[in-house]
Amino acid sequence: xxxxxxxxxxxxxxxxxxxxxxxxxxxxxxxxxxxxxxxxxxxxxxxxxxxxxxxxxxxxxxxxxxxxxxxxxxxxxxxxxxxxxxxxxxxxxxxxxxxxxxxxxxxxxxxxxxxxxxxxxxxxxxxxxxxxxxxxxxxxxxxxxxxxxxxxxxxxxxxxxxxxxxxxxxxxxxxxxxxxxxxxxxxxxxxxxxxxxxxxxxxxxxxxxxxxxxxxxxxxxxxxxxxxxxxxxxxxxxxxxxxxxxxxxxxxxxxxxxxxxxxxxxxxxxxxxxxxxxxxxxxxxxxxxxxxxxxxxxxxxxxxxxxxxxxxxxxxxxxxxxxxxxxxxxxxxxxxxxxxxxxxxxxxxxxxxxxxxxxxxxxxxxxxxxxxxxxxxxxxxxxxxxxxxxxxxxxxxxxxxx
Numbered sequence: 001x002x003x004x005x006x007x008x009x010x011x012x013x014x015x016x017x018x019x020x021x022x023x024x025x026x027x028x029x030x031x032x033x034x035x036x037x038x039x040x041x042x043x044x045x046x047x048x049x050x051x052x053x054x055x056x057x058x059x060x061x062x063x064x065x066x067x068x069x070x071x072x073x074x075x076x077x078x079x080x081x082x083x084x085x086x087x088x089x090x091x092x093x094x095x096x097x098x099x100x101x102x103x104x105x106x107x108x109x110x111x112x113x114x115x116x117x118x119x120x121x122x123x124x125x126x127x128x129x130x131x132x133x134x135x136x137x138x139x140x141x142x143x144x145x146x147x148x149x150x151x152x153x154x155x156x157x158x159x160x161x162x163x164x165x166x167x168x169x170x171x172x173x174x175x176x177x178x179x180x181x182x183x184x185x186x187x188x189x190x191x192x193x194x195x196x197x198x199x200x201x202x203x204x205x206x207x208x209x210x211x212x213x214x215x216x217x218x219x220x221x222x223x224x225x226x227x228x229x230x231x232x233x234x235x236x237x238x239x240x241x242x243x244x245x246x247x248x249x250x251x252x253x254x255x256x257x258x259x260x261x262x263x264x265x266x267x268x269x270x271x272x273x274x275x276x277x278x279x280x281x282x283x284x285x286x287x288x289x290x291x292x293x294x295x296x297x298x299x300x301x302x303x304x305x306x307x308x309x310x311x312x313x314x315x316x317x318x319x320x321x322x323x324x325x326x327x328x329x330x331x332x333x334x335x336x337x338x339x340x341x342x343x344x345x346x347x348x349x350x351x352x353x354x355x356x357x358x359x360x361x362x363x364x365x366x367x368x369x370x371x372x373x374x375x376x377x378x379x380x381x382x383x384x385x386x387x388x389x390x391x392x393x394x395x396x397x398x399x400x401x402x
Contacts, residue, residue: 039381044335044367047319052357054228054312054350058219058281062304064210065284066185070193072200073178076100081196085207089189094182098194098206102179108172116165123158130155186291187211190302215288215300217250217263219308220278228312228350231268231281248283249309250300259298261285265310283308315349319358325370326356333369333376334362341369341382 080099084091091097130151137145147153190208194200221229230246245265252259263285272279287293288300300306325332326348334344346361362368369382 039339039383040371040373041383041385042335042341042369042371042373043385044369044371045321045325047321047358047362047364047366047368049317049319049362049364051314051316052318052320052349053314054357056221056225056229056310056312058221058308058310060217060219060283060306060308062215062217062288062300062302062306064212064302065214065216066187066211067190068184068209069205070097070181070207070209072098072100072181072202072204072206074100074105074175075199075201076102076104076179077199078194078196081194085189085192087189087191090212091183091187091189091209093185096180096182098181100179100181100200102176105172105176105179109169109176112165112168112172116162116169119158119161119165123155123162126151126154126158181206183209185209185211186213188289188302210302212289212291213287215285215302217248217283217285217306217308218269219248219265219281219283219310220273220276221281221310223272223277223279225312226279229265229281229310230313231265231279247311249311250283250285250306251309252304252306254298254304261288261300261306281310283310315357315359317360318349319362319368321356321358321368322370323352323354323356324372325368326351332358332362333373335367335369335382335384339382339384341376341378341380343376343378 077100078098079101082091082095082097083089084095085097134145134150137149187209190210193205193207200206221231232245248263248265250261250263263283265281266284267282269280269282285300290297290299321332327333327343330345330348332344332346334342336342344361347359349357349359351357367384371385
């Protein structure tokens with residue numbers, strides 16, 4: 001029994017070794033099999049070519065087209081001020097706003113008229129004396145009478161005195177008219193500077209006024225966006241309100257409600273900002289307070305901060321794709337009819353946060369890959385997921401223009 005217990009493990013091991021040797025010698029060899037290649041699954045959209053109107057986003061503050069300091073043209077004591085001459089007051093062209101005491105100017109007119117009467121009397125006397133001198137010379141003298149004999153210098157002096165007196169009358173009457181200071185245009189008062197009983201000198205500011213016929217918004221336009229706008233950069237004749245220019249949509253939130261207005265670009269400022277490289281365009285809105293409109297709307301008040309959308313040029317035969325379809329700044333991946341992927345260089349007109357506008361490089365109906373792949377080889381096989389309908393739907397198509 002002891003011998004059996006000793007030999008049994010040795011026999012089992014020996015049998016295993018012999019069996020393994022026989023399997024290695026007479027068994028079938030297995031060949032390695034490569035697993036079948038599985039093409040990556042990609043999502044595509046169908047490129048559609050259409051006209052794309054560009055827009056440029058900008059912001060600015062509303063300012064008045066015309067803004068002046070109302071000033072006195074004469075010195076005197078203010079005896080009356082219109083109720084309209086108060087901050088926020090409206091007035092029309094020709095309305096009396098301030099009246100200065102006029103008694104001193106009435107007396108100045110009377111004095112000038114008296115001086116004119118004296119000058120005319122002196123002129124008449126000189127004419128009579130000159131006629132007598134010429135008659136006596138013709139009766140007694142010989143040859144031509146001299147200018148001094150004809151009293152021509154005295155006549156000229158008398159005529160000059162008459163002209164001076166007439167000018168004094170005109171000045172006195174103009175000063176008398178200036179006692180009443182009227183509004184030069186339809187407008188509104190920004191601030192009041194004087195009150196009744198106050199003495200003012202000539203040129204003293206009485207208040208600040210601005211016109212309400214039109215309002216302006218100064219809009220900064222980046223240099224790279226100039227290519228998408230037809231801005232009036234060159235010289236143009238005529239009033240800016242009559243010249244053609246890009247349309248502008250303005251919006252602002254007032255009392256929790258969005259308000260909208262429309263205007264147009266009428267001019268650009270005379271220089272480009274050397275620090276920001278911005279070109280400043282001026283948008284103009286006619287009748288911002290709705291004075292000539294029957295529709296009651298929120299006024300476009302001076303000082304209001306507004307967001308603006310400037311209409312730009314229209315690019316033809318463009319494709320709008322999701323931003324994720326763009327690779328390496330100017331490449332997209334297309335998928336042909338055999339489900340093979342190709343790298344295509346395109347002309348990018350504008351790339352936004354969510355969309356990109358392609359100007360050239362794509363054909364109508366081509367499939368564009370919008371999936372991300374780790375490794376791409378031109379001509380590689382791919383599997384197509386269900387394609388999107390066509391162009392991407394964006395919440396705001398203008399995001400491609402920002």
